[in-house]
Amino acid sequence: MKRFARLPSPALVISCIALFVSLGGVSYGLATGAIDGREIKNNSVRNIDVKNRTLTGNDVGFDRLGGGAIKESTLGVVPFSGGVARSAVVSRAGAIVRERGGATALSTGPGRYAVTFPSDVRGCVYNATIGDEGVGGPGSGFISVASLLTNPNSVEVRTAAPGNNQPENRSFHLIVTC
Numbered sequence: 001m002k003r004f005a006r007l008p009s010p011a012l013v014i015s016c017i018a019l020f021v022s023l024g025g026v027s028y029g030l031a032t033g034a035i036d037g038r039e040i041k042n043n044s045v046r047n048i049d050v051k052n053r054t055l056t057g058n059d060v061g062f063d064r065l066g067g068g069a070i071k072e073s074t075l076g077v078v079p080f081s082g083g084v085a086r087s088a089v090v091s092r093a094g095a096i097v098r099e100r101g102g103a104t105a106l107s108t109g110p111g112r113y114a115v116t117f118p119s120d121v122r123g124c125v126y127n128a129t130i131g132d133e134g135v136g137g138p139g140s141g142f143i144s145v146a147s148l149l150t151n152p153n154s155v156e157v158r159t160a161a162p163g164n165n166q167p168e169n170r171s172f173h174l175i176v177t178c
Contacts, residue, residue: 086117086124086176089133090157092169097133101176111167115174116154122147124178126155133171141170 086101094107102118126145131138140162148154159170 086121086178088115088174089131090115090172090174091133092171094169097171103174107169109167111159111169113157113159113172114148114151114154115157116151117176118153120152121155121176121178122152124176126174126176128157128172128174130159130170131173139170141168143170143172145174 086103088099088103088105089097090105090113091097094105094113096103096105103115105113105115108114126147128143128145130141130143142160142162142165144158146156148156155174155176157172157174159168159172160166161168
């Protein structure tokens with residue numbers, strides 16, 4: 001008896017190759033870790049697809065996370081900076097008009113004032129400006145500040161007239177930043 005050895009048709013060969021590639025290609029990519037950003041469709045990775053605490057700032061592009069992602073209702077109160085917790089507005093008579101940080105003031109002579117705080121301010125920065133204590137104009141004149149040698153909690157403020165730099169009582173604003 002004679003057997004027929006029939007060769008497969010070209011269509012069968014091509015379909016078998018296509019089946020092999022389609023089944024083997026995906027498993028090859030998963031097994032070797034060869035899937036990268038080129039194979040991932042845009043906007044297809046969601047929050048649930050990423051394990052918590054696995055992304056760092058280096059993994060996210062610059063300016064990619066916006067303020068829209070922040071829920072303002074979950075934010076707490078922002079504390080006042082400890083650096084500018086000391087300030088005072090002093091009248092020309094040496095009286096405190098308003099203050100922050102427990103300041104007291106005293107006129108020690110023409111155009112000379114001592115502004116005292118409850119703690120040591122020698123390591124701080126002093127910023128003072130001539131200014132009206134109310135709603136008047138900004139004022140003019142000269143002003144200088146320094147640590148008061150006799151008290152580490154005090155700032156010495158000197159004010160002078162705008163034209164001749166002679167000591168003159170002027171109202172001023174003082175900020176002590178530590």
